[in-house]
Amino acid sequence: MITSIKNKLSEKYNIKTNELNLVKTRGGGAGKVLFFAFSGRQKTPFLCAKMSSLERYNVLIESEFNSLAAAKNSLPDNLKITVPNPLELTCVNGRLMALEEFVLGRQAGPYMDSQDLNTVFDWLYRFHKANIVGKKTVSQGFLSEVLSKYNLEDKTDNDILKIWGNLSVQMPIIKQHGDFHFANVFFRENTLKIIDWANYGKIILPAYDLVFFLRRQRGGIEANKKMIFDYFNYFSIPEKVLEPWVKILGIIENLEKWSRKK
Numbered sequence: 001m002i003t004s005i006k007n008k009l010s011e012k013y014n015i016k017t018n019e020l021n022l023v024k025t026r027g028g029g030a031g032k033v034l035f036f037a038f039s040g041r042q043k044t045p046f047l048c049a050k051m052s053s054l055e056r057y058n059v060l061i062e063s064e065f066n067s068l069a070a071a072k073n074s075l076p077d078n079l080k081i082t083v084p085n086p087l088e089l090t091c092v093n094g095r096l097m098a099l100e101e102f103v104l105g106r107q108a109g110p111y112m113d114s115q116d117l118n119t120v121f122d123w124l125y126r127f128h129k130a131n132i133v134g135k136k137t138v139s140q141g142f143l144s145e146v147l148s149k150y151n152l153e154d155k156t157d158n159d160i161l162k163i164w165g166n167l168s169v170q171m172p173i174i175k176q177h178g179d180f181h182f183a184n185v186f187f188r189e190n191t192l193k194i195i196d197w198a199n200y201g202k203i204i205l206p207a208y209d210l211v212f213f214l215r216r217q218r219g220g221i222e223a224n225k226k227m228i229f230d231y232f233n234y235f236s237i238p239e240k241v242l243e244p245w246v247k248i249l250g251i252i253e254n255l256e257k258w259s260r261k262k
Contacts, residue, residue: 004092005035005049012090013046015039022049027183031057036102045102047087051095058096064198065089065098071200076130082123082192103193105186111218112182120185121227123192124209125234131175133204138241139168143248146205150255160251163244172235175201180209181216203256207231211249221246 002022010017021038023045033053036045052061069086085101108116136142140161147160177184178199186193210231214224221228232242 001093005051005097008090008092008097009037009047009049012088013039031060044104048084048100048102049097050100051092051097053095055094061096061098062089065100067200068098068100068197071197075127079127079130082127082194083197084193084195103186103188103195105188105193108182108185108187110182110216116187117217117224117227119187119192120213121210121230123194124180124213125231127177128174128206128209128235131201132172133175134173135170136173137168138171140164140166146252147255150259160248163247163251165244167241167244169238169241171206171237173204174206174235176203176205176208178203178209180213182213203252205249205252206235206237207245208249208252211246212253215250215253 006017006020006022009015009022010020019040022035023038025034025036027034031053033051035049035051037047037049038045050061050064052058065086068084072080072083072086075083084103087099087101090097090099108120112120143161143164176199177194177197178201179196180194184194184196186195207228210228211221214221214227217224228242228246229239231237232239237245
């Protein structure tokens with residue numbers, strides 16, 4: 001299979017096969033195999049190749065490529081540059097392969113200093129501001145609708161709704177990145193590069209990305225709660241719903257993990 005991939009890339013990019021190196025990388029999740037492609041003696045890959053591990057996962061590769069392209073095409077220019085360029089979809093021995101720009105930069109981590117955290121927060125604020133698609137009254141009815149896709153037992157449903165209580169609050173509906181954690185964030189010069197856009201727009205709950213991100217930072221939510229207060233303030237979300245909303249987003253994050261494993 002490696003030989004077939006090299007032959008395909010060699011043909012597409014006019015590089016001699018013996019001057020093309022592929023390095024298999026970790027990560028990518030179920031159903032995918034990731035490679036970095038190097039040309040000649042270059043120390044930096046010129047592209048990232050994501051390939052389905054089996055033909056039945058071709059739809060996954062196509063969906064992820066289309067999500068990346070949607071993010072790239074829909075964002076304003078000042079945010080487009082933070083998204084890798086989708087290059088093309090191609091087929092190798094019946095398995096679909098997505099080619100995209102390799103992202104070079106300093107990868108974020110779980111112990112970021114305040115300057116880096118502020119850079120991430122600023123990006124996330126601008127990204128979410130550009131992705132508001134409307135407003136919604138968030139009530140028990142809205143939450144029941146959100147939770148219905150997970151096919152939960154009644155007790156679990158009721159426990160989650162109990163956290164929210166009888167609140168009824170107008171909130172912005174915002175398309176989220178959907179997998180926003182430090183391993184997908186790279187610092188490059190004066191901006192960020194964000195990778196793994198497979199879940200872009202699939203989650204529209206405000207602050208989901210921020211909570212998802214901060215739960216993986218040193219000190220977690222408690223140590224970084226000011227950022228959540230600031231976020232709620234920027235998007236005119238009442239402060240009184242901060243505590244229950246953060247708890248519910250944490251539960252939904254776990255439900256998302258569970259649903260993707262099925």
